[in-house]
Amino acid sequence: MPEPRLRADARRNRARILAVAAAVFAEKGASASTEEVAARAGVAIGTVFRHFPTKKDLLQAIVKDLLERLTEEAGALAADGDPATSLFVFFRRMVEQAAAKKTVADLLAAGTGAELEVTGPVLTLGSAVGTLLARAQECGAVRPEIRLDEVLALLTATCQGALRSGWDPGLQERTLAIVFAGLRAGPPA
Amino acid sequence: MPEPRLRADARRNRARILAVAAAVFAEKGASASTEEVAARAGVAIGTVFRHFPTKKDLLQAIVKDLLERLTEEAGALAADGDPATSLFVFFRRMVEQAAAKKTVADLLAAGTGAELEVTGPVLTLGSAVGTLLARAQECGAVRPEIRLDEVLALLTATCQGALRSGWDPGLQERTLAIVFAGLRAGPPA
DNA sequence: GGTTAAAATGAGTGGCTACTCATGTTGGAA
DNA sequence: TTCCAACATGAGTAGCCACTCATTTTAACC
Numbered sequence: 001m002p003e004p005r006l007r008a009d010a011r012r013n014r015a016r017i018l019a020v021a022a023a024v025f026a027e028k029g030a031s032a033s034t035e036e037v038a039a040r041a042g043v044a045i046g047t048v049f050r051h052f053p054t055k056k057d058l059l060q061a062i063v064k065d066l067l068e069r070l071t072e073e074a075g076a077l078a079a080d081g082d083p084a085t086s087l088f089v090f091f092r093r094m095v096e097q098a099a100a101k102k103t104v105a106d107l108l109a110a111g112t113g114a115e116l117e118v119t120g121p122v123l124t125l126g127s128a129v130g131t132l133l134a135r136a137q138e139c140g141a142v143r144p145e146i147r148l149d150e151v152l153a154l155l156t157a158t159c160q161g162a163l164r165s166g167w168d169p170g171l172q173e174r175t176l177a178i179v180f181a182g183l184r185a186g187p188p189a
Numbered sequence: 190m191p192e193p194r195l196r197a198d199a200r201r202n203r204a205r206i207l208a209v210a211a212a213v214f215a216e217k218g219a220s221a222s223t224e225e226v227a228a229r230a231g232v233a234i235g236t237v238f239r240h241f242p243t244k245k246d247l248l249q250a251i252v253k254d255l256l257e258r259l260t261e262e263a264g265a266l267a268a269d270g271d272p273a274t275s276l277f278v279f280f281r282r283m284v285e286q287a288a289a290k291k292t293v294a295d296l297l298a299a300g301t302g303a304e305l306e307v308t309g310p311v312l313t314l315g316s317a318v319g320t321l322l323a324r325a326q327e328c329g330a331v332r333p334e335i336r337l338d339e340v341l342a343l344l345t346a347t348c349q350g351a352l353r354s355g356w357d358p359g360l361q362e363r364t365l366a367i368v369f370a371g372l373r374a375g376p377p378a
Numbered sequence: 379g380g381t382t383a384a385a386a387t388g389a390g391t392g393g394c395t396a397c398t399c400a401t402g403t404t405g406g407a408a
Numbered sequence: 409t410t411c412c413a414a415c416a417t418g419a420g421t422a423g424c425c426a427c428t429c430a431t432t433t434t435a436a437c438c
Contacts, residue, residue, distance in 0.1 A: 007435055010385060033425060044387045049427060146367065153364045156354050161346025175342045178335065182371025196405055196414060222395060233417045238397060 014051045016041045022062050026101035030059055060116055062103060067121035070094065074128035084141040087132040088180050091155060095172060098159035126152055142183045154179055203240045205230045211251050215290035219248060249305055251292060256310035259283065263317035273330040276321040277369050280344060284361060287348035315341055331372045343368055 006014070020041040024032050034055055038045045052058035073093065077086040126148065133151055136142040158179060162172060195203065209230040213221050223244055227234045241247035262282065266275040315337065322340055325331040347368060351361055 007384060009435070013386085034427085035425075045426095046388065046428080047386055050385070053427090055426065147363070149360055150363050150367060153350055153354070153356060153360055154367065157346045157350025157364070160349035160353060161342055164349055165342070165345050167342060171338055171342055174336070174339050175346070178339060178343060178371040179368065180371070181374040182367040182369070185370040185374035198405070199415060202416085223397085224395075234396095235398080235418065236416055239415075242397090244396065 010051075013041075013043055013047055017043065017048055017051060017058075018061060018065075021058055022065070022103070025059070025062060025103045029102040034058070056116065059103075060118055063116060063118050064121050066103065067118065067125050070097075071121070071125045071128045074125065074132060078128065078131045078135065083135040083139045087129075087136040087142065087151075087183075088176075090129070090132055091158075091180075092176060094155060095158050095162050095176065099162045099167065099172070102163060129155070143185065146183060151183070154183075199240075202230075202232055202236055206232065206237055206240060206247075207250060207254075210247055211254070211292070214248070214251060214292045218291040223247070245305065248292075249307055252305060252307050253310050255290075255292065256307065256314050260310070260314045260317045263314065263321060267317065267320045267324065272324040272328045276318075276325040276331065276340075276372075277365075279318070279321055280347075280369075281365055283344060284347050284351050284365065288351045288356065288361070291352060318344070332374065335372060340372070343372075 017037065021037045024037050024040060028036075034048055035045055037058075038048045041048070048058070052061065074090055077090055081089065129151060130148045133142065133146070133148055137144050137146070158176065161167070161175075167175065206226065210226045213226050213229060217225075223237055224234055226247075227237045230237070237247070241250065263279055266279055270278065318340060319337045322331065322335070322337055326333050326335070347365065350356070350364075356364065
């Protein structure tokens, strides 16, 4: 599949649109209008639709990027982070991002569910988290009977929660502490 | 404030609209159209807007009802439930409802945040949960240092999560078990 | 510099939806 | 039964937004 080379101005515009759209959707959520993206990027509406024939396509491109960056981060932590804490560090980072960027949570949910077609990248991220989980379990930082899908469920839930009801940093930390305690905990009394 | 008595047909219609709207919004989320509500209720659009001048008013009425029912449930559990488990039982019930009715989570979040003006009922529900928490802590079922706002944060987060990514019953149970373990857990290793 | 296909432009289209209002209908008090 | 205020009706209005297309501009190869 030889990428059809784009003209210089087209390449520039595509990049601008992508960057601006990420910012706009992060601010206003996925319901922000395509016109606003075009205006802020300094191009005409038609140009946006030339590069991304559908709003859905634009959103998918952004989410794919985001998921890939997160996957990289998880990979880096798995490579040279402390096995006992890496999972928690990553967890915290994702929740922080969700609080800032409306896109993350909206679309992580849409991915696990299925309004957007980003199943591939979501699965990849999932397995990267799986690695972090396995390492944490090996060194006893997380109970061995905990499964990946439960961790991912907690991850999306906390991201959603942080986003939708705007947790302040203190509350966020204390709430995550409870979740982490649950992952770590010994047998119930 | 003497309630101005409504005519018989008006009372009937108001009730029908409220019931139907609850069902429609539960199914399709808050973005369902007012026209659909009118159609399913068997009344004209104008009638809906006569009773609820704004879509927001309609949503608020539904959410208020829902919050009051939940508050009642929490109150009943506080009155004659097992102190050690009542909080968890209530937690589970709310998450189950959220999975079924899109409204619950959407609007519990909107309440803690502030797109809808239902702060009063939300606070009432919050204090009812506070009672359940206090009782659970008294009998040692939940760590004493845990605060109400953390519990509420976890509650909204899990409701959101269950709703947005459609947890199946097994996953839901296992995920909640982790959260409960976190609330119960002794000091970390 | 000339040529051309690729790209950009932006006014326009259609569909959806919250909300209005002139007109028709009806419950209920006298 | 009469009468009217309260109520119901539903076609219509206005605004928003994703998406289109005829026209104009421009990058890039000769």
